[in-house]
Amino acid sequence: MTIKRIMMFILVIAVSINFIACSETEGEENKSAEKRAVSVEVKTMEGISFSDYINVVGVVNANQSANVSFEGTGGQLKAVKKDKGSFVKEGEVVLEIENDILKANYNAAKAQYDLAQMTFEKQEQIFKENVNSEFQYLQSKYQRDQAKAGYDLAKTSYEKSFVKAPFDGFINQRFFDVGEFAAPGVPLFQIIDDNSLKIIAGIPERYADDVKLNQNVEIFFPELDLGKIEGKISFISKALNPDNRTFEVEIRISNKNRSIKPEMLAELKIFTRTYDNVVVVPEDVVAKIDDGYVVYTVSDGKAVQKKVDIIKRTNGQVAISNGLVSGEKVITVGYQNIVEGENVNIVN
Known part of the structure; x- marks a missing residue:
């Protein structure tokens, strides 16, 4: 064997050994990669x-609130029967306007009506007995009706001097003191029914198709320790507010313990859809x-x-x-x- 052949043989063996070593290394690396996680x-x-x-903020309003004025021709405030903070029932007298003349007119009209009624009854009886003429009977009837109209007018004027509560609620404000002149149509006091309340909120117009009547609402008052209150949408406005592009909704809630005050802010979660x-x-x-x-x-x-x-x-x-x-x-x-x-x- 020549030296040249020997060298070629050695080279082949070296290459083979190197190839086998590289293959084993790559196999180990692949196995390591497979095991790595x-x-x-x-x-x-x-x-x-x-x-x-939808999350929005609403404002609490009284379900019923009214500024009550004097319906008569005007007069001095005579007496305060129920003052600020008092609870009143519907029809209860809150203020009394000076009414001495009205009372005298009422008494006179009542007396005139009573007399006319008595006269008519007598004329009616004797007319049935054919004692008097039909003219006398009709005349007494007319006088009775005329006296009744005068009596009703005097009674109404007198009764209007007693300014009454239009519904159950609390007197929240009084705008006149005793002795001051109360003109017709000028508010005398404010009454609020806070037993039931409504929350008014503006909803962005992009939710117009999502908000429906009677949808459930979760209500939270940040300033009160009341937890979650549940309500439902009771009203949806038919028109947008052009200033802020929102539509108004109302949610009615109970306020039996009267801890919630009108004008408070409420955080509302209006549920629009369930998947x-x-x-x-x-x-x-x-x-x-x-x-x-x-x-x-x-x-x-x-x-x-x-x-x-x-x-x-x-x-x-x-x-x-x-x-x-x-x-x-x-x-x-x-x-x-x-x-x-x-x-x-x-x-x-």
Whole structure:
């Protein structure tokens, strides 16, 4: 064997040994890569009912509130029967206007009417007995009716001097003092019925198709320790406010302990729609891609990218309608650097 052949033989053996060594190294690296896995935490999905809602702020108003004025021709305020802070029943006298002349006119008209009524009854009786003429009978009837009209007018004028409560409620303000002149139509006092209240709120016009009568509303008063109060929408305005492009809604609530005051602010959660059997995930696990949104799930120890359709984002949660089903495991921790098909190790 020549030296040249010996050298060729040695070279072939060296190359073969190097190839075998490289192959073994690559195999070990591949096995190591296959064994390497990213530690993640997951949440198993469950189909639940999810309610969509609108958050707005409303203002409390009394269900009934009135500034009551004097209906007569005017007069001095004679007496205050019920003052500020007093509870009154419907028809109860609150203020009395000077009425001595009205009372005298009333008494005179009543006496005249009583006499005319008595005269008519006598004339009617003797007319039936054919003692007097029909003319005398009709004349007495006319005089009775005329006296009755005068009596009714005097009675009404006198009764109007007693200014009464138009409904049950509290006297909230009194605008006149005794001795001051009360002109017709000028408010004398304010009465408020705060046993039942209404909350008025403006809803942006983009929600016009979502808000309906009798929808459930959760009500919170930041300044009161009342917790959650439930109500329903009782009124929806037919027109927008052109200044702020909102439409008005009303929610009626009870106020039996009278802790809620008119003009207070209320935080409202108006429930517009309920979705059944949807999946809800933390908002930060949903990633934006060019043509939509994705989350990562785990299947057979590998990360799987799932495209999803979002219904609503609220309070750090996302409701999903398509792409996930109950029982799937969504990666909630460790998803940031995961790629499709990567090995994962669930640690929770």
